[in-house]
Structure formats: C-alpha cells, structure tokens
Amino acid sequence: MRLRQKNNVYIFSELPSTQDKAWELVFNGVPSGSLIIAGVQTVGRGRHGRIWYSPAGSLCFSLVLFPISSRQSNGITLSAARALQLALKSALGLEIRLKLPNDLYFQEKKLAGIILEVKQDKAVLGVGLNVNCQTGSWPVGVCATSLREVLNRRVSRCAILSAFLNNFQKETLTFGVFEDKI
Template identity: 40%
Template sequence: MMKHTIPVPEPVLLDVVDSTNTYARTHFDQLPDGTMVAARCQTAGRGRRGRAWLSPAGQNIYATFLFKHLADGFHGGCLVGVGALACLREAAPGVDAFLKWPNDLYVRERKLAGLLCESARIEAGRITGAVAGIGINVNLPPEELLSVDQPATSLLAEEKREFNLEILTKRLAETVFRYYITYLNSADALLAEWRSANRLIGRKISVTDSYGSAHEGIFRAISADGSMIFEENGQMKCFTCCDVKINRESVDWNHLT
C-alpha cells in the first residue's frame, strides 16, 4: 500500500517565459506539489553553473517540476532524470539514452538533455522544497546542433523523424509524477534506479572540478549521497559536483549496458 498519494496536478503551459525554473520558484507556494511548468520558448534558459541553454521556439521541451517533499536537493534531479529517461525510451525506443553523472542524458558521447535542480524553500537551514528543470533536444535539426558549445544530439537527429511536442510533454509530466510518487514511498528504490542508469561507472573519464582543475581517471562508484567516487593514479577521490567529459576511446558503445 502506498504511503503517499497526491492527485496528478494540471501542468502549467506557457508560450514564452524567461526560464521555467525561475517561474516555478516564483510561483512555488501557489502551485500544487508535483506541478510541471513547461514553455514553448525560453528567453533566458539556464544550465548548470549559469550557462545559457539554447531554447528555440517550438522545437524542444523546456520544463520544470515543483517538489515540496524532498529529503535532499539533488534528489529532484535524480527523479526527473530517471523519469525523463523512461519517457524517452517509451517514445523513442530506438534511441539508446543513458544518464551521465551528475545530471545529463546522453546518447553515446552526445548530450540529449540537461537538468538543473535548485532549492525553492529553505527552513531552519534545511531544503524543504526544490525545483528541477530539464531541457530536452527533441526536434532540433542537425545543422542547429552545430551551434551548441559541446557535442549534442536530438531525437530528430537520432530517429530521422519529428516528434509531437505536445504529446511528448504530456507523457513527460505523467512519467515524472509517477516517479515522484515512487520516491515518496521509497527513496532508496528510486536512487537505486538512478545509479543503475549511470552507465559510465567503471569507465575512463575526464573531470574538471569546481576549481577548474582537470583530472583523468576511472569513475568507480556513486556513494550514498550521490557523490562520484573517482580513481586517479591509484588514489580515490570524491566529487560532489564537477564537469564530466566522456573519453570516447575508452567506451565500447556497442556493448555499453
């Protein structure tokens, strides 16, 4: 029997907004728990570390989810990550996407989606509410992908067909909400699924830490709090936040599971 049940909230669908994360944080107390805010276009889309997120109108999904019952801020990114992955696997089964720690969706060495989780409410020094935004490259054509500042892909580029954004956005809202209920009933089960979807464990990667220093080594494991356990020159290190670059030559994409 489920310990937590809440009704599925109606999504907030906007035409143009500066950032769905900003809108969700501004209206956090007025909107129901689990609400998805989505926009056709963002004028100031943001990624991690303040990076701009390419947000052309009517081509991609730009959405943010409000979570009012989170034990920890990073959990919002975890549940949106696995929820989005499940949604995309259903809508585009031929696209072999996976999670790249800490909060991206990739196909091979190319970025398909990025997430940004931010605190929305802090009480007595503890996060009690958060928003988790996601941008998914859906119908972005290959020529426009070239303008992205890193290797990127889209569902269109992968499957050579366009997707109905309205239907896909609705599926995303339903799937993420389902994972939110899973999290409220068993956070451990949700986090276990999130860890298993991080396929780069055991692979050679490059890391740039928060100080800008570069590291080369092996992604060994994910700790209980979501940190990366990283082996560099035989020494184990722990990273809570950094930029990860895939070493393409170290990954056998045909056998990556």
C-alpha cells in the same frame, strides 16, 4: 510531498526561464505538482550557472515539488534523469546514455539536461530536452542533438512529457525518494 492528480499546468510560447517562472509561482502560492512549460526559453540555465540553449522545438518544463527534505532532494535529480531515459526508451525505442547526475546523451551528443533547485522545503525540477530542434539550432561549439535529428522525423513533445511524468512518479516511489504517495 505530494503530486496532485489535477496539477496546475502553465503553458507559455516563450519564457526567459521556466525555473524562474516556477519560483515566481511558488512564492505566489501554487500547489506542489504545478507544471510550467515553455515552447522556447531565452535564458535557460543548467547547473553551475551554465547556459541551457532551448531553441524552438525543445521541450522545456519545470515541476514544483514540496515539501521536500534534504534527504529527499538527493534522489530527485537521479530519479528524473532515469524517468526521462525510460520515457525515451518506451516511447521511441531509443537507448540513451545517462551521464550522472543530470545529463542524457545520444552517442556523444547532449540530448537533455536536468536541474534541481531547492529553497527551504521547496524544490523546482527543470528539464530541457531537444525534441524537434533542427541542425544548426545551437551555437558553434555546442555538441548537442535532438530526437528529430536522431530519428529523422518529428516527435510528439506531449507524448514524451506524459511518459516522463508517469515514469517520474514510478521512479520516485521505487527508490523511496518520497515518503508518501505521489
């Protein structure tokens, strides 16, 4: 598996799901390392068929990864969660709790979720992070927060994404998720 230096980046103001768009692009031949970003997801999903709410201000993206072996797929979700945790600490100084295997919390409120879908030797890693979402963006009963609520200021989604991608590369190499260089 190799992430290319010059990845294909697809940016959409709104998508039903970055995961669905990523799989569509995979089946149309996009290279490994392609990144799909949406300003808003209308039908985002989490693990086990759960809904992932992605209001305006969220950072929602999917990363195409292949070839992937079953051994490699086991470490990708944890590497991504740890990479996001480190990105938030380095960029914003926040101590975020990792709830294994795929959620990040600030205090007792969900801040981010990660999903990995694997088909044959291809994988799509999805990340949803509540960045600049405002109070009341989530349905009643959803215990979530955003970086904006935590810090009481707007946060650069680009800076967080860049920090995540750099940390993800380091994490996957550190934990030996991928055999060859990313």
